Amino acid sequence: MSLNSNRSIAAHPNTVLRVFAAAIQAQHTVNFVGSPGVGKSTRLASLVRSWGLYFDSMTLTNMEPSDVLGNPTISPTTTMHDGSVHRVESTSFATPAWAIRLDYASRSGVAVQFVDEFSCGGAVHKAFLRVLSERVVAGTWLGPGAVFVTAMNPADEAVDGADLAPPTANRLIHLPWAFDADAWLQGLSVGFGNLHEPGLRDLTVDSYDNRVRMRAGVAGYLSANRAAISPGVPSNPVDAAGAWPSPRTWTILADVLGWIDPRNLDAILLAAVGTVGQGRAVAFLEFYGQFSLVDPIAVLAGRESVDWTGTRPDVLYAFCSSLAAIAVDRADAATWEAAMDVYAQAAHRPDVIVPAVRTLLSRTPRGARVPERLRSLLSSVAVAA
Structure with a gap:
């Protein structure tokens, strides 16, 4: 994968596909950016439907804010905050039909709403802000499986297109549309609806331990680079319209990385570039290269050991956080004590x-015991306080 700028990223189609699949699993919005006529809409429909998921599409250029916010209607009653209904006339907003269909489908599984021509939204973008972040349409809370996917041409190639406003851009994972000529030729031959697409599970890693470890990796990097957490909106309007770091985008990155094969450095880098921007992505990948050498699962099982003196402190911090998260999740005395034994090796x-020991002490399983080697440490630093 070659990196030229925040808006010019060349990535292999398979790498883009894996990051997209991870975003679907993590239920975050991907925004594909690509030139007109390269088959974004057709391929996405074929791909998502092949995964057995609900897929519907709409085009922003044909929409008004009321298509998202709903049209006002007069109701003879008013529902109060406690659920009681009063016979007081009030105004409410009718939920658009597309949102009702999405809500219904998303209550039984993942359901994808595709929004095309996203750079031509104008006033509709404002209406979409709460939809993208909270999944609320006209007062209707969409089902837990609702996922949005957007696509757009670069602003200079779109009809009446414009760069995205920073609040909109910061809610999205920005991925380049990597045209797959082989898939397109096959679709042209057999019909795009008949393409043999890779399965969603084949493209992602469904492992809770991996999700815990990746989240700890992001937290470990940020613990040592706190200025990277929220540096503010980029001053360059072009950069502000793409991916840039904020607490929201770091959280999105942690969620998406949890579904990516931890050995796939290209996919990890692309996911980071698409969420927090190129500069921070490259720095994070450098950190990740060290973090990935320490596997908390293998350490817990006794198959690997930790170099407590030769490993970078930020990497050790992330490892300890990951170990604690796994022990808390498993919630059994054996794992808890095994994690504490690992920490005891580093009482120095x-x-x-x-910080990790404090976390475990706050969630001690019944019957679990603190190793003797840690007792003096607990007294000297008042860990239990």
Whole structure:
């Protein structure tokens, strides 16, 4: 994968596909950016439907804000905050038909709403802000499986297109549309609806331990680079219209990485570039290269050990956080004690183990015991406080 700028990223189609699949699993919005006529809409419909998911599409150029916010209607009653209904006339907003269909489908599984020509939204973008972040349409809370996917041409190639406003851009994972000539030729031959598409499970890693570990990796990087958490909106309007770091986008990245094969560095880098921008993505990948050398699952099982003196402190911090998260999730005394035994090996490194030890002490399973080697540390640094 070659990186030229925040708006010019060349990536292999398979890498883009894996990041997209991870975003669907994590239920975050991907915004595909590509030139007109390269088959974005057709391929996405074929791909998502092949996964057995609901797929519907709409075009922003044909929409008004009321198509998202709903049209006002007069109701003879008013529902209060406690659920009681009063016979007081009030105004409410009718939920658009597309949102009702999406809500129904998303209550039984993942359902994808595709929004095309997203750079031509104008006033509709404002209406979409709450939809993208909270999944609320005209007062209707969509089902838990609702996922949005958007696509757009670059602003200079779109009809009446414009760069996205920073609040909209910061809610999206920005991916380049990588035209797959082989898939297109096959679709042209057999029909795009008959393409043999890779399965969603084949493209992602469904492992809770992986999700915990990746989240701890992002937290570990940010713990040592706190200025990267929220540096503010980029001053360059072009950069502000794409991917840039904020607490929201770092959270999105942590969620998406949890579904990516931890050995696939190209996919990890592309996911990071699409959420927090190129500069921070490259720095994070450098950190991740060290973090990935320490596997908390293997350490817990006794198959690997930790170099407590030769490993970078930020990497050790992330490892300890990951270990604690796994022990808390499993919630059994054996795993809890095994994690504490690992920390006991590093009693001379309170700077990296104390936060994780505090976490475990707050969630001690019945019958679990603190290793003797940690007791003096607990007294000296008041871990239990």
